[in-house]
Amino acid sequence: MRQPLVVLDNVVKRFGSHVAVKGINLEIREGEFLAVMGPSGCGKTTTLRMLAGLEDPSEGDIRLAGQSLVGKSPHERDTPMVWQSLALFPFLNARENVEFGLKMRKVEPAARRRRALDWLDRLGIGEFAERPVDQLSGGQRQRVALARALVTEPRILLLDEPLSALDAHLVIRMQAVLTKLQKELGITFVYVTHSQSEAFAMADRIVIMSKGEIAQIGTAREIYRAPINRFVAEFVGRNNIFTGTSQGGGHVETPFGTLTVSGERAKGTPVSFSVAADLMSVSATPTATNSIEAQLLSEEFVGSMVTLFFEAKDGTELKVQMPERSFAALPLDTSRSVYLNFAPENAQLLKD
Amino acid sequence: MSGQKARRTDWYALSWRVPLIVWQGLFFVGPLLFMIAMSFFIVKNYRMEAAFDWGNWIKTLGRPIFWDSYFLTLRLAFGATILTTLFAFPASFFLSFHASETFRRWAVFFLIIPFFTSYLVRIFAWQVILAQQGVINAGLSLFGLGPYTMLNTMFGTMIGYLTLCLPLAVILQTFALNGVDRRLVEAAHNLGCGKFHTIFAVILPLAKTGFVVAAVFCFILSFGDFVAPYYLGGSKPPTLSIMIIDTSKSGQQWPRAAVVALMMIVTLMGVAFSAIAYAYRRRR
Numbered sequence: 001m002r003q004p005l006v007v008l009d010n011v012v013k014r015f016g017s018h019v020a021v022k023g024i025n026l027e028i029r030e031g032e033f034l035a036v037m038g039p040s041g042c043g044k045t046t047t048l049r050m051l052a053g054l055e056d057p058s059e060g061d062i063r064l065a066g067q068s069l070v071g072k073s074p075h076e077r078d079t080p081m082v083w084q085s086l087a088l089f090p091f092l093n094a095r096e097n098v099e100f101g102l103k104m105r106k107v108e109p110a111a112r113r114r115r116a117l118d119w120l121d122r123l124g125i126g127e128f129a130e131r132p133v134d135q136l137s138g139g140q141r142q143r144v145a146l147a148r149a150l151v152t153e154p155r156i157l158l159l160d161e162p163l164s165a166l167d168a169h170l171v172i173r174m175q176a177v178l179t180k181l182q183k184e185l186g187i188t189f190v191y192v193t194h195s196q197s198e199a200f201a202m203a204d205r206i207v208i209m210s211k212g213e214i215a216q217i218g219t220a221r222e223i224y225r226a227p228i229n230r231f232v233a234e235f236v237g238r239n240n241i242f243t244g245t246s247q248g249g250g251h252v253e254t255p256f257g258t259l260t261v262s263g264e265r266a267k268g269t270p271v272s273f274s275v276a277a278d279l280m281s282v283s284a285t286p287t288a289t290n291s292i293e294a295q296l297l298s299e300e301f302v303g304s305m306v307t308l309f310f311e312a313k314d315g316t317e318l319k320v321q322m323p324e325r326s327f328a329a330l331p332l333d334t335s336r337s338v339y340l341n342f343a344p345e346n347a348q349l350l351k352d
Numbered sequence: 353m354s355g356q357k358a359r360r361t362d363w364y365a366l367s368w369r370v371p372l373i374v375w376q377g378l379f380f381v382g383p384l385l386f387m388i389a390m391s392f393f394i395v396k397n398y399r400m401e402a403a404f405d406w407g408n409w410i411k412t413l414g415r416p417i418f419w420d421s422y423f424l425t426l427r428l429a430f431g432a433t434i435l436t437t438l439f440a441f442p443a444s445f446f447l448s449f450h451a452s453e454t455f456r457r458w459a460v461f462f463l464i465i466p467f468f469t470s471y472l473v474r475i476f477a478w479q480v481i482l483a484q485q486g487v488i489n490a491g492l493s494l495f496g497l498g499p500y501t502m503l504n505t506m507f508g509t510m511i512g513y514l515t516l517c518l519p520l521a522v523i524l525q526t527f528a529l530n531g532v533d534r535r536l537v538e539a540a541h542n543l544g545c546g547k548f549h550t551i552f553a554v555i556l557p558l559a560k561t562g563f564v565v566a567a568v569f570c571f572i573l574s575f576g577d578f579v580a581p582y583y584l585g586g587s588k589p590p591t592l593s594i595m596i597i598d599t600s601k602s603g604q605q606w607p608r609a610a611v612v613a614l615m616m617i618v619t620l621m622g623v624a625f626s627a628i629a630y631a632y633r634r635r636r
Contacts, residue, residue, distance in 0.1 A: 054538050074541040087539035091557040100553075104544035148543070 005030040005156060005188050006051065011060035013046050020046045022212040023060065030155075033182050033189045035203035037196065039235065043212040044192045048158050051190065052081045065155070075104070080149035081158040084165065086141055088133040094120060094144045095129040101152045119147035123177070139170045146181070156188040163198060175201050196236060200224070208232050227274055229351040238277035238307060238319045241350070246271045250344060255314050256292045261347035272350045277307060277321035279346040282330060283339045290347075291339040294318055296332055308332075310340060384617070391610040398604045412611040418595070422615065425591040428506070429575035432513035436521045436570045437563065439514065444525035445551070448532075460526065463519045474515055475583050482508055482584065504586025512580020517570040524569065528562020529555065564631035568624050575620060592616050 004027035013021040021043040028034055036044045049055040050062060053074035062069045069077060080101065088097050095116050102112035120126045123143040128136055133144060142162065149157055159178075163171045179202050182189045193199050199206050200220040208215045208223060208231075216228045227233035233241055244254035248267035252259050265271050286293070294310035297317070306327045310318045318340055332338065394403045412418055447456050466474065481487045482502040489499040502508055532555055540554040541547070556563070574580070578593035587594050592612055600609040 052542055054542070073546075074538070075544050075546050078544075079542070081539075081542050083535055083539065085533075085535055087533070087535045089536060089539070089554065089557075091560075100540075100545070101543040104549070104553075152544070 004028060005065060006190075007061075007063045008047070009061040009063070011047070011050065011057045011062060013043070013050060013055060014058045020212055021050070021057075024209075024212075024214050026207065026214065026217070028156075028188060028190060029205075031186045031188055032204045033179065033191065033202055034205050034207065035191045035193060035199035036207045036209060037193055037199045037235075038209035038215075039194060041211075042209040044194075044209050045160055047209070048081070048160055048190060048192045051156075052079045052158055053077050054081075078152065078154045079156055079158055080152060080154050081160060082145050082149050082162045084161040086145040086162070088141060088144055088148070090132075090134055093130050093132050094125065094136065094140075097133060097144055098147045098151050100148060105152060115151055116147070119151045120144070123147050138166050139174065142166065142170075142174055143177075146177075150181075150185070154187065156190065159189060159191045161193050161195075162191075164193070164195070171198070178202060208235065210235070225276065226348055227350065230272060230274075233274035233348070233350055238321055239274040240277060240280065240318050241272060241274045242347075243270065243272040245269070255316070256312060259347070260289050260344045261349065262345045263347075263349045265349070272352070273347045274350055275342045275347050277319040279342055280318070280320040281341050282308070282320055282322075282332070283341055284331070286339045287341045289341075289344065291341050292318065293337050294340050295337050296334050299327070310338075387610045387613060390607055391614055393607040395604055395607060400604065400606055408607040408611050412608050413615075418612070421590055421592055421595050422619075424589055425575060425593075425616075426619070428509060428513070428581070428591060429571050432510060432517060432574040433567050433570040435510065436514060436517040437525075437567050440518060440521035440525050440566070443522045444529055447522070447526045448529035456526070460523060463523050466515075466519045471516060472579055472583075475512055475579050478508075478511055478515065478584055479503060482511065503584060504588075506585060509581045509585030512584040513570075513574040513577065516573050516577060516580065520573075521566045521570055524562060524566035525559070528559040528566070531562065532558045561631040564627050568627045571623055571627075572620055575623075576616060 006026075006028035008024055008026040008028075010023050010025055011021060012019065012023050024043075024047065036047060038044045046055060050057050051069075053069065053072060053076075057070060064077070064079070069079075089100065092100070095113070098116035098119055099112045102115060107115070117126060117129055120129050120143075123146060125136075125140050125143045125147075128140055133141060136144065145162070163174050166174060175198060178189070178191075182202075191199070191203065203220065205217060206220055206223050207217050210231045216223055216232045218226070223232065224237050227236060227239065230241060233239040242252070242254050242256070242259065244252040244259070246265040246267055246269050247253050247258065248264075250260050250262060250264060252261060252265075252271050252273070261271075261273055263273075283291070292312055294312045297309045297311050299309070300307045301324065304324050305321060306324045308320045308322070308327070310320065312318055320340060389402075390400075391408055392404045392406070393400050394405050394407065395401070447459050451459065479486075483489070484499050484501065484503070486503075488502065492498040492500070502511075536554055536558065537550060540550045545553055576593060578591075578597065581587060581591045582594055585591075590598060592615070596609045596612050599605045599612060
């Protein structure tokens, strides 16, 4: 078991009367790639800025390797950050940008020059070392920013949506660079993003935040397959959410009739559950359990996968995801009703 | 834009440019050319005659007193520029980085107020304050100090220059600092740069252009100023602006005054252009 490197202990951040972070508890492990994900305004960037010391928590404690960081100025911490805007110094060239942190740590010129060039080489942009940063491409600037943050050999690297300004194909390439780096260096990455694909592609664990609180912490698989509440189910992946009233014995009364789920709730209580779109199946005739009549509305191709959008009798939209090959084999058209089915064990009960 | 299109006369664009061109021609280039011509004129029996004579240039530039005055004026203007920049910086830094939005707006408003009053009036006010029996010496005498001679000294001249330049310099510096990307300041802190060090390592390089422009304004204003060295500095030794007045008064020597004025213009342009070139210099 890896030791927690960073501990956030009931951290609250208020801006005037607005509470941006509402008392979060989080342990960040040594050497893990942790993604913090949520919609804008969920407090993820504020949390990251508190780790860097750019904001002071209003309440609570943040400890790095057992030592409290509260009250420590940002320049006294070793918590380098990569900004969304990259925040490269325009009056310095690529190498001088990378050297900046070493210069502040009073590393002598020859040594810091060598270390900066090593890092630029390592990230494949050694030949651009003497270029002004405004003459570099987006991907090159990204690498300069990474080198600048990593050259001081920190134990933790903070990243604030660093890829959101890049082209889609560059994002994929930089994701590979980042995961490879993180594994090689063995240091902790805390990666703030609103992009599910980035978080799922890179992170060991994902923290989902909503309205200043942590909604769920888990691996990509856990979060994808077992969303804990309605917010996570709607925010992550393609989930169909059902609400109804428990009839006892795993039966739930819904607008689509009585559906069966695995899991028990007291009779008469309201119940909601989600079923991932790829765990739904389509059939021409109703099956024994959990069949919902619906009509095909539209389809959306994502390469080998296709998402089908159906409309149930009451107007609810339902989603089914399947390989494109299976879809091609289905006798589907928009004029006929079909049945959407799911197994009771694939229904994930939600907290709210 | 294709080359063909650019060759066609754009009457709309021209209609906006013409007034400026006419204005600059009439009130800058015209008088300047006339002054250049006048510097070669000769004066006979207190009357100016058109001529082409190098005598004014040789006589004026050949006198040590001209060069004494030239370098004095240059020193004073540079001194005023440096002092103004240094005194303005804490104020502009506070306004830009620490003051609230409301406070900053009021401060800029109060910095503009001095321009409502004539500069000459403000200098006369300083005479009352700095005089031998003035406000400061009266105050100091309560503690058994003084009186100190402040009027008709270089100190007085500097006070005048600062009166002229300081409000403008604070405004220009504040705007320059407002343009500094705060994320870069945070990045510097994040990389281990302390608050004080960040000013020199990041903030000033980013605000350089605005600071140089503010300094150039200070230099231009104080280099050509006549009021401060005359009414607060006692006009001795004379600066170039005072020399122009003295020369034109004594024996109607307008051509020699023109030589002094042209020397000033050349100096101002040299300083201004090299400073602006430095400010906008792009990295290779």
